[in-house]
Amino acid sequence: MAEVEIQPWLFELEPLPGESLSHFLGRFRRPNHLTPSSLGQLAGVGAVVARWERFHLNPPPSQKDLEALAKVVGVSAERLAQMLPPKGVGMKCDPIRLCGACCGENPYHRIEWQFKSVWKCVSHQLKLLSKCPNCEAPFKMPAQWEDGCCHRCSMTFAEMAKYQKSC
Ligand SMILES: [Zn+2]
Ligand SMILES: [Zn+2]
Known part of the structure; x- marks a missing residue:
């Protein structure tokens, strides 16, 4: 495998607090x-990126994978690891x-919503939504959340x- 140098022509971006890897990779890929x-x-x-974006994390990305990805996206391997479930935390x-109230503050996908x-969302005490409450369409992969x-x-x-049940 060839050594990957930092790609100075790539558009880099800051990860958001609690952002999921899928959402971050989609945001990184589109402008690039x-x-x-x-x-x-x-x-x-x-060919593992599409699987990671679907949260198919079995096996999870290795430390070596994260370091390789880190060089391209300009975010440390440690920060990338925080976009994944912590060890021992089961993923759905x-x-x-999603929490609509969180999305009202900033519409991006948080990794903990898939644990x-x-x-429920602990900041808003609202039950998470698992499909569109208006038309019942399932939500797209966070890597494809654009709008x-x-x-x-x-x-x-x-x-x-406004459709979320308080709890
Ligand atoms: Zn919330
Ligand atoms: Zn809808």
Whole structure:
């Protein structure tokens, strides 16, 4: 595997607090015109990026994978690891869930929403949504969240907050 140098022509961005790897990789890929497979090639990790973006993390990315990816995206391997579930925390990769009230503050996907043990947003005391409350479409993979709204009926994630049950 060839040594990957820092790619100075790539557009880099800051990760958001609690942001999931899937959401971050989508945000990184779009302005850089990279597909999951071309990002995998560039990083030298092979055809695993699409699986990571679907939260298919069995096996999880190795330390070596994260270091290789870190060089391309300009974020440390440690920071990338924080976008994944901590060791021992079970993930639910399907359905994708969200808190509309959090999305009203900033519409990005938080990794903890996919933890098996999590079913509500602790900041808002609201039950997480697992599909669009207006048209019932499942939410897209966070890597494909671009507009902060339902891809079918265009209701914004922020507007969905009013459908969340308080708990
Ligand atoms: Zn919330
Ligand atoms: Zn909808």
